[in-house]
Amino acid sequence: xxQSDAHIVILGAGHAGGTAAALLRQYGHTGxxxxxxxxxxxxxxxxxxxxxxLKGEAxxxxxxxxxxxxxxxxxxxxxxxxxxxxxxxxxKSVSLSNGETLSYDILIIATGMRPIRLPxxxxxxxxxxxxxxxxxxxxxxxxxGPGKRLVIVGGGYIGLEVAASARALGAEAVVLEREARxxxxxxxxxxxxxxxxxxxxxxxEFVLGAxxxxxxxxxxxxxxxxxxxxxxxxCDVVLLGVGATPNDEIARDAGLECARGxxxxxxxxxxxxxxxxxxxVTHRPMPHYDRMFGPESVPSALEQAKQAAxxxxxxxxxxxEVPWNWSDQYDLKLQIAGLPxxxxxxxxxxxxxxxxxxxxxLKGDQVQAVEAINSPPEFMMGKQLIANRKPVNLxxxxxxxxxxxxxxx
Amino acid sequence: xAKITYIEHDGTEHVIDVKNGLTVMEGAVKNNVPGIxxxxxxxxxxxxxxxxxxxxxxDKTGSTSAMEDSMLDFAENVEPNSRLSCQIKVxxxxxxxxxxxxxxxx
Numbered sequence: 001x002x003q004s005d006a007h008i009v010i011l012g013a014g015h016a017g018g019t020a021a022a023l024l025r026q027y028g029h030t031g032x033x034x035x036x037x038x039x040x041x042x043x044x045x046x047x048x049x050x051x052x053x054l055k056g057e058a059x060x061x062x063x064x065x066x067x068x069x070x071x072x073x074x075x076x077x078x079x080x081x082x083x084x085x086x087x088x089x090x091x092k093s094v095s096l097s098n099g100e101t102l103s104y105d106i107l108i109i110a111t112g113m114r115p116i117r118l119p120x121x122x123x124x125x126x127x128x129x130x131x132x133x134x135x136x137x138x139x140x141x142x143x144x145g146p147g148k149r150l151v152i153v154g155g156g157y158i159g160l161e162v163a164a165s166a167r168a169l170g171a172e173a174v175v176l177e178r179e180a181r182x183x184x185x186x187x188x189x190x191x192x193x194x195x196x197x198x199x200x201x202x203x204x205e206f207v208l209g210a211x212x213x214x215x216x217x218x219x220x221x222x223x224x225x226x227x228x229x230x231x232x233x234x235c236d237v238v239l240l241g242v243g244a245t246p247n248d249e250i251a252r253d254a255g256l257e258c259a260r261g262x263x264x265x266x267x268x269x270x271x272x273x274x275x276x277x278x279x280x281v282t283h284r285p286m287p288h289y290d291r292m293f294g295p296e297s298v299p300s301a302l303e304q305a306k307q308a309a310x311x312x313x314x315x316x317x318x319x320x321e322v323p324w325n326w327s328d329q330y331d332l333k334l335q336i337a338g339l340p341x342x343x344x345x346x347x348x349x350x351x352x353x354x355x356x357x358x359x360x361x362l363k364g365d366q367v368q369a370v371e372a373i374n375s376p377p378e379f380m381m382g383k384q385l386i387a388n389r390k391p392v393n394l395x396x397x398x399x400x401x402x403x404x405x406x407x408x409x
Numbered sequence: 410x411a412k413i414t415y416i417e418h419d420g421t422e423h424v425i426d427v428k429n430g431l432t433v434m435e436g437a438v439k440n441n442v443p444g445i446x447x448x449x450x451x452x453x454x455x456x457x458x459x460x461x462x463x464x465x466x467x468d469k470t471g472s473t474s475a476m477e478d479s480m481l482d483f484a485e486n487v488e489p490n491s492r493l494s495c496q497i498k499v500x501x502x503x504x505x506x507x508x509x510x511x512x513x514x515x
Contacts, residue, residue, distance in 0.1 A: 026443050045450045062431075066439055074441070299448050299455075319515060326454040333476070335454055376476060380456065380483030404483075 005031040006105035008312065009094060011084040011250065012036070016279025016301035017110035018043025018065045023309035025074045034077040034102060036084055036094075039133055042068050047298055049137040050161035051328050054144075055168050063134065084111070087254040089272055108308055109251055109262060109270075109277040113244035113296065118153070122215030127222035128238045131158055143237035146170035151225050151235040153212055155182030157327045159241035160195060163204045164329040174233055175199070176210040176225065188340070191359055191371050194352045195329070202330060207233065244296065246281045259283040261294045266320075267311035268304040276311070278304035287320030288386055289341050289368075297325040322386045324379075331355075335379035338369030338386040349378060350400050358382070365391040377404040384408065411504040415460075417444045418512040427499045433470075433508060434458040434494035444510035451495040456480040457514040458494040459487075463507040470497045470506070486511045 008024060010017045013035050021035050021043075037043070044063040052058040061067075071078040083097040087107070095101045115130035117123055129139055140162065144150060148171040152159040155177035163173040175182065181192040196206060211228035215238060218224075225233045246261040256270050257263040261283035268276045268284070279301035286293045299321070306318045327334040332355065343361035350357030358378035361369040366389055370382030381404035385392060396402045415423045415437050427436030437445040437458075446457035453476050462470050467490055473481070477496045481487055494508065 022441050026441060047450060047452070062435070064439070066441065070439070070441065298450070302446070302448055321515070324455070326449060326452060328452060328454075333452075333454065376479035377483060380480065384483075 003312065003314070004029055006312075007032045007034070007103065008106045008108065009034045009102050009104035010036065010108045010110055011094065012110035012112055012247075012279070012281070013039065013043045013078065013080070014110060014112045014279065014301075015043060015046060015065070015298050016112070016281075016305050017108065019302055019305040020108055020110065020278060020309055021071075021076050022066060022074075023305055024312065025076070027309050027313040027315050029309075029313050031105070032075060032077060034079065034104075035071065036079045036082050036096065036102075038081070038083045039135070040080050041134065042066065042071060042078055042080070044134060045298075046132070049134060050131060050158050051165060053134075053137055054141055054162065054165040056141075060134070084250055087250050087275075089254050089256075089275065092274060105274065106312060107275045108268075109248075109275065109281060110279045110301075110305075111247040111250065111281045113246050113280040115240060116243050116245055118212065118240060118242060120212065120214050121226075122217060122222065123240075125215050125217045125222040126220060127217075127236070128215055128240065130240050131162065132244070140237070140239060144169045144171045148172070148236045149174070149234065150237050150239060151176060151233055152239045152241055153225065154241035154243070155179075155184075155206070155208075156186060156241050156243070157183070159239065160199065161327060161329055162239055162241070163199060164202070167202050167204060167330075172203070172205075174205040174207065174235070176207045176212060176227070176233065178209070178211060180209055182206065182208070187371060188346050188359055188361070190346070190348055190352060191334075191373075194355075194357075194373065198330065198332065198355070244280070246283075246294070248281050251275075251277065251281075259292065263292070264304070266307060266317065268308040269311060276308040278308050286323060286339065288322060289339055291341065293339065295323050295325070295339070297323065299324050322383045324383060331374075333374055335372045335376065336369065337372075337379055337383040338367065340369040343368045347394060347398055349398055350375065360397060362392075362394070365394060367392060381405065381408050411499050411501060411506060413499070413503065414505075414507045415442045415444070416507065416509045417442075418510055429500050431499050432495050433460065433492075433497040433499060433503075433506070436499060437494065444514075445494060446514040447495060449495075453477060453480060453493060453496060456484040456493060459484050459511050459514060460492055460494045460508040461488055461511070462490050462492050462497075463509070464490065466503070466506050466508075469502055485513070 262277035372379035
């Protein structure tokens with residue numbers, strides 16, 4: 001049997017798994033592809049769930065990566081509502097939640113992550129929600145509306161996006177953050193402060209340094225959040241936005257190396273040549289940073305889908321990407337290129353008060369990362385500077401009268 | 410509904426019926442037309458859905474926003490008729506539209 005006839009089984013029908021299936025067909029794979037997903041619907045985009053979709057500006061059709069008929073039309077056996085239970089690498093098979101056992105020639109693990117649920121009192125009360133799936137977003141949407149009060153535990157990007165959407169829907173939003181500033185793990189201080197102030201100006205409340213000790217209920221659902229100092233923050237609904245954990249158990253149990261996620265190489269392949277892993281479930285090499293990391297982003301999932309599909313179909317590997325991501329809140333577009341690893345200084349370009357500025361993370365005179373608010377030139381040129389490692393003049397970079405093209409010239 | 414012809418860099422043509430209200434980018438992506446990546450799914454955040462609009466259609470596809478201009482300004486192989494296809498909404502008026510894809514979106 002040639003590789004192009006191989007039966008490829010993809011575990012996980014999210015952004016990574018769905019994209020891998022489509023790319024394998026684009027790249028000429030002719031064998032059967034089986035796409036196994038826990039959710040009832042075919043692969044869809046998750047980023048709009050906290051933004052456009054929550055505000056009612058996007059429908060299920062627009063979220064779908066491909067229409068349902070695409071899968072049958074392209075000989076992709078899509079299995080919704082099905083979970084992979086156990087991987088037996090010795091006989092190249094996977095047992096599924098419906099009792100069936102699937103044999104594979106090539107396996108792609110794309111099982112993603114799940115939101116962390118805090119192991120504290122009341123965390124299982126109705127109304128204590130997380131956001132990962134379309135069903136989760138539906139539950140949040142149903143709970144929001146004018147006069148409703150949403151408490152968001154965790155001041156990360158998802159929480160802030162939902163806060164912005166909640167305000168647009170006329171709901172009150174309170175963000176509880178354990179650290180002294182929001183976005184503590186993912187953004188530098190000037191950016192944290194900027195987002196905090198922008199949200200405050202739109203009516204969002206913040207409690208920083210807040211340690212949540214439990215949730216209290218009334219009438220069978222959550223009615224408040226208890227802080228360690230005894231304060232109670234009243235609410236109608238809670239969103240837990242305290243991070244996610246990789247669904248890598250199936251790989252661990254099968255003896256594949258895992259760190260924080262399944263360890264893969266630049267082909268998205270594990271140490272088992274027949275087993276690939278892509279997307280949020282992986283711990284992967286980051287080409288421009290000489291280290292392993294899990295970026296937890298759609299662009300990273302797409303990149304790895306390309307890596308795996310290219311390796312499987314014998315196509316040249318994609319050009320190593322500059323990691324990037326984005327966030328939309330109110331009229332703010334944040335675009336992030338690169339990762340701030342090894343940076344020894346932070347440089348501000350532009351004035352945060354104008355809601356148009358960028359924060360560059362530099363290692364000497366090289367750009368490691370840029371966070372750009374309403375500043376596409378800084379993002380686009382920053383991305384190129386990260387890729388080509390060209391040294392920049394820091395004085396010119398800090399001077400907005402010098403265009404980004406001139407800075408990079 | 411509009412019939413849109415997407416032409417890959419190597420000349421391969423894909424003729425797709427795209428529903429009104431979708432974008433030119435969605436018409437390609439949902440039909441697995443290669444050459445348009447659209448990493449951000451239409452948020453005007455990535456410039457990986459770059460196309461060249463045939464001269465006859467430039468007026469009908471409308472003007473660009475400041476955000477789109479700014480993104481395009483830094484994309485590769487940009488021409489005067491470059492657009493981000495996630496920013497072109499499909500309507501009956503675009504029936505017959507022809508767009509060409511660049512060699513690479515990255």
